[in-house]
Amino acid sequence: MTHPAAAAARTDTPAYDGLAALFQRLHHLEHLQAIVSWDRAAKMPPRGNDARAAALAEVATLMHRLRTEPRLRDDLARAEQEPLSDFQRANLREMRREWLLSNALPESLVQRAQLATARCEHAWRHQRPANDWNGFLGNFREVLATAREEATLLSEQSGLGRYEALMDRFEPGMRCAEVDRIFGAVRQWLPGLIRRVVDKQAHEPVQRPVGPFPVPAQRALGEQAMRLMGFDFSAGRLDESTHPFSGGVPEDVRLTTRYRDDEFLMGLLGTIHETGHGRYEQNLPRAWLGQPVSRARSMAIHESQSLAFEMQLGGHPGFARLLAPLLHQAFGAQPAFEPDNLHRLMTRVKPGFIRVDADEVSYPAHVILRYEIERPLIEGEIEAEDIPALWDAKMAELLGVDTRGNYQDGPLQDVHWPEAMFGYFPCYSLGAMFAAQWFATMRRSMPDLDARITRGELAPVFDWLRDNIWSAGSRWPTDELALRASGEALNPAHFKAHLEARYLG
């Protein structure tokens, strides 16, 4: 329709305002998506699944249509010419980024990729326990083929490398050259560090807690730990799911964890990890909620929050002192709950097969291994059938463990590859490095930080994170966020120093 009055009315309204209204609508639809997705993982009975999948597909289609309306190209261009505040300009930058990602891939490819990952992920649930690598390979080749097509198109649009273009979806601005530089350095010192820590800890006996640990007591303990860490229960909840996650929306954060009654640390540390994600979401800039600029900066920055909580604080000797009385209360007195023992327990290093069970020191080895496999995989330098041999060699080299023939605890262990989440893995270790950098910065400005944590004062940590990370949302690109927060871009030296101080100091 080109009625002159309508055209005139349209140019009267700033294009930016129209875009802001569109993104507000998308925010409402994302709310529905987030809550029903949480429900699917945490509450939904099994026979609800087909109807739920259809409802989620409907809202995804609606959102895709809104994000790919042809007039947006022109609206974005016009808005860039309008007078805008700094925050609005940052918001517009994030709008363009979301628009580019939504419009880069033809719908037919997106649908083929979704079908391939749905099939592969569904079969993987049974193939993993059955150690069925060959069965997995049949589906995974198709996942890989569509992921390579996506990488090629994203690369052509952005000028980035193919793997880099996939990684950029999760970690905007991060480049392979930098990951190579950082991981290349870590790979030099990590195997030696792991060996030294394991040797040192062999002389430090640790007493194991004795179960059972009733699930209701674990639930109550988890909520106490979340309160200790400042989670706002008037704007969020803790529930249970097979795989812990942080979901919901900034106004209503839904965390999940899982419990086993013979062990409580897995559930508790999972809860603390997700609480870091949750507090970031709860403290994003509220005045901008609903706009892209209010979102969490990147997945590495998100993981830097969960790891600040789980590793930097959870593994702190002062934190064991805070936790000990809660454990007494939850499970009764045990010698293992003595703070020094508890701290040793929470910082035990033991190279193993499984990434999600890995300690803070050996974790980066798992990530580097995946990066060194998935990048050449996407770039066509290796094929899916080459994975097991590479996996075995790198596990032996980096962690000294033998994984031959054990696919279920090897390349079949993660959901990322069946779900085509190529480019995500680096965020975990980049996040651990950012977390160490944040704590190094805090210690510079608060020399008594460790003493305060040991006295049970966690507020200085949370205040710093809120002022420097949470409240910024996506106001600045990641490099600038890091620079403003800590005086430098990502510097992995802080992570190495942290591990050496904590584990060899």
Place this chain on the structure above:
Amino acid sequence: MTHPAAAAARTDTPAYDGLAALFQRLHHLEHLQAIVSWDRAAKMPPRGNDARAAALAEVATLMHRLRTEPRLRDDLARAEQEPLSDFQRANLREMRREWLLSNALPESLVQRAQLATARCEHAWRHQRPANDWNGFLGNFREVLATAREEATLLSEQSGLGRYEALMDRFEPGMRCAEVDRIFGAVRQWLPGLIRRVVDKQAHEPVQRPVGPFPVPAQRALGEQAMRLMGFDFSAGRLDESTHPFSGGVPEDVRLTTRYRDDEFLMGLLGTIHETGHGRYEQNLPRAWLGQPVSRARSMAIHESQSLAFEMQLGGHPGFARLLAPLLHQAFGAQPAFEPDNLHRLMTRVKPGFIRVDADEVSYPAHVILRYEIERPLIEGEIEAEDIPALWDAKMAELLGVDTRGNYQDGPLQDVHWPEAMFGYFPCYSLGAMFAAQWFATMRRSMPDLDARITRGELAPVFDWLRDNIWSAGSRWPTDELALRASGEALNPAHFKAHLEARYLG
């Protein structure tokens, strides 16, 4: 767009198929709406409310747009000329009904009405406990004004009376003349029956259960009762909320109840009531899910299911025998759990102020009173300020209780009026009458029905309801559904006979 090829393509596709696809999309959006609405009542933390309200408004707007697309008028007309199966034709009838309701009211009026009810309902939450009738009146006048406007427009469109047109939204096909006839008869015999039952029960001592009744034990008991009544937990859940309800979708039914630890019957009977609603939803015609013809027939038929479970079965002497061992297991042995005592407890008649706490015998008096007030209110024969005097007079006449000055337990007790749900109340008692009619029909074809229930065999009841009510969805208008199920349209004589047999027999 009127490109000739597009126009040709459009007439090639049956209009019915396009409508079916549209209603399938609406079903997906209703799924999102239902699950997040359940979440809001059962799980959402308080600070999530504003974002939730905005997200729900967004999806309501989307659905309204889909239902009011101008081309639907033509599509419906064309579909009515197409060759269709009986089920498709019934589906088309229900589509037209939904389309008429969605298009009858201008959006500005719908928005004004929503604002007025939101304001009134919000203030009512505090005004009710404060017994603040005058404060309520200030907001309620606006609610009434917009409801009268809606009634007038719906009446003009449908040719029904004004109150009738509002009632028709909940109970399609029900007319005021019939309600007048039915309630007019009930109001003749009910006060006398209540007095006789109360006199009779005064000579039948009943032993009260002794609390506390721990909530976890009540929860487990409720789930056992739901299993006993055939609820499918693979396609539904039980949770808690301030006001019990049955929500979710047919594929995933979400029931809620509430608990007090000094009393267990309220929570248990609430659960059994909602289980009746839930089984209806779980057993709607699955082949047609997503289409209007698959929906529950009407609110009176829905209430006939919840009351078949809560009253017809729950108040059956055989049911007390089934329940007794579950109560022993949940709370330990008590003399009050002896089946005969339990049955007396569950059928105790005591006229009181509160509708939702009323027994089966005095309940219709509450409904008749509301009908006799809200109908002239909508039709402009009385004004909002006339309500208390009418309320007091009718409570004295029908139930022999004195409500003067007690607004909080009087006209302020229900959420229906602040929410402008005028025309809903009759469905409760029409549902109780339908439930009695279903059981009378079952007894004709299964003379040993009561003996079987007493032996713990509930399957014949559920099988009959599934075959005659649940699986029919909206295949037939209500009168025809009743005729096919029981050989006659609604006949309130069965309800009177049921009350006399149970309470005076």
